[in-house]
Structures are given as structure tokens and as C-alpha cells.
Amino acid sequence: MKMTSERAAEIFTERLATQTDVADVRAATATAAPGFVLVDCRSAAAWEQGHIPGAVHLPHADVAARAGEVLDPAVPVVTYCWGPGCNGATRAALALSLRGYQVREMIGGVEYWIREGFPLRTPSGDVAREADPLVAACGC
Numbered sequence: 001m002k003m004t005s006e007r008a009a010e011i012f013t014e015r016l017a018t019q020t021d022v023a024d025v026r027a028a029t030a031t032a033a034p035g036f037v038l039v040d041c042r043s044a045a046a047w048e049q050g051h052i053p054g055a056v057h058l059p060h061a062d063v064a065a066r067a068g069e070v071l072d073p074a075v076p077v078v079t080y081c082w083g084p085g086c087n088g089a090t091r092a093a094l095a096l097s098l099r100g101y102q103v104r105e106m107i108g109g110v111e112y113w114i115r116e117g118f119p120l121r122t123p124s125g126d127v128a129r130e131a132d133p134l135v136a137a138c139g140c
Contacts, residue, residue, distance in 0.1 A: 017104075018093070018103075018104055018105060019104055019105050019106075019107050020078055020104045020105070020106055020107070021106065021107055021108060021112075022106060022107075022108045022112045022113050022116050022118070023116065025038065025052075025078060025080075025106050025113075026113070026116070026118050029052070029053070029054050034054075035076060036075065036076040036077060036078045036104075037056060037071060037072075037075050037076075037077055037078070038052060038054055038055040038056070038077075038078050038080065038106075039055065039056055039057075039058050039070075039071070039077055039078065039079045039080070039092065039096075040052065040055040040056070040057050040058070040080060040081075040110075041058065041059055041060040041063075041079050041080065041081045041088045041089050041091070041092040042057075042059065042081055042082060042088060042110070043059055044057070044059070046082065048123065049122070050110075050120030050121060050122045050127065051110070051120060051121055052080065052110065052113055052118075052120065052121070053119060053120075053121045053126060055080075056070055056071075058070050058071070058092070059088075060079075060081070060088040060089070060091040060092035060095065063091075063092050063095040063096060063099075064095055064099075067095070067096060067099055067101070068099075071096075071101065073099075073100055073101055076101075076102040076103065076104070077093075077096055077101050077102065077103040077104070078103070078104050078105070078106050079092040079093045079096070079103060079104075079105050079106065080105070080106040080109045080110060080113075081109050081110070082109050082110055082111055083108060083109040083110065083111030083112060084107070084108060084109065084111070084112075086109060089105045089106065089109060090105055093105045112135065114129065115131065115132040115135040116131050116132075116135055117129060117130055117131030117132075
């Protein structure tokens with residue numbers, strides 16, 4: 001079956017409406033009003049190892065039970081998990097959207113946040129490493 005350019009445009013529009021990337025999240029969270037709440041969907045152990053500054057912790061398995069106590073339904077949400085090999089952020093985004101939240105998934109997850117050289121908040125303070133030159137060369 002051949003994909004039409006119109007159908008391809010619909011798919012790409014849907015992806016951009018439901019996904020965002022690490023660089024865009026970083027740029028937004030560096031402002032006083034990012035326009036969304038960032039939700040870390042990983043386990044408690046992963047959260048404690050380090051999370052994106054300003055994020056709230058809501059593991060994807062807890063979304064159904066705790067979303068209402070942690071999130072304001074009027075505020076858009078961006079979910080993230082470990083990285084491209086993990087679908088926890090997708091599961092959380094689905095669960096939140098089924099509950100009426102406006103939600104996007106941060107593609108790349110915390111793995112690409114780290115690879116971009118952006119800081120993680122840890123119990124001992126914020127830490128960052130040099131950006132991976134293969135990721136930093138993208139320039140999107």
C-alpha cells in the first residue's frame with residue numbers, strides 16, 4: 001500500500017501534537033512559565049538516582065490512582081521515562097489523556113536529556129556531564 005503525501009502529513013502532524021523533544025523541554029523549563037508540568041514516570045529508585053529539575057514524580061503504574069492529587073487537569077503535561085527503549089512515558093501519556101489531560105511525550109527521555117549535557121537533580125545537588133557530540137551535532 002502506497003502512502004500518500006496527505007496521509008504522511010497527517011501522521012507527522014499527529015506526532016508533533018503528541019510529542020516534544022528534549023531541547024524544546026529544556027528551553028521551556030528554563031523560562032519562568034514553561035506552560036506545562038513535566039512528569040517523570042520512572043520508578044522511585046530511578047527518580048532518586050536523578051531526575052530533571054522541576055519535574056514531578058508520578059510513576060506510570062500510579063497514574064490512574066494518583067493523577068488527580070498530583071496534577072491540575074487544566075495544565076498541560078509532558079511525560080518522560082528512561083529513553084527510546086522504554087514505553088513508560090507512552091503508557092503514562094495514554095493514561096493521562098484517557099483522564100482528560102492534555103499531554104505530550106518527551107521523546108528521548110532522561111537518557112537524551114543526559115546525552116545533551118543537561119543537568120539532573122540528585123540528592124547531592126544538580127549534576128551534568130559533557131554533551132555527547134553525536135547528539136549535540138543534530139542542531140534541530
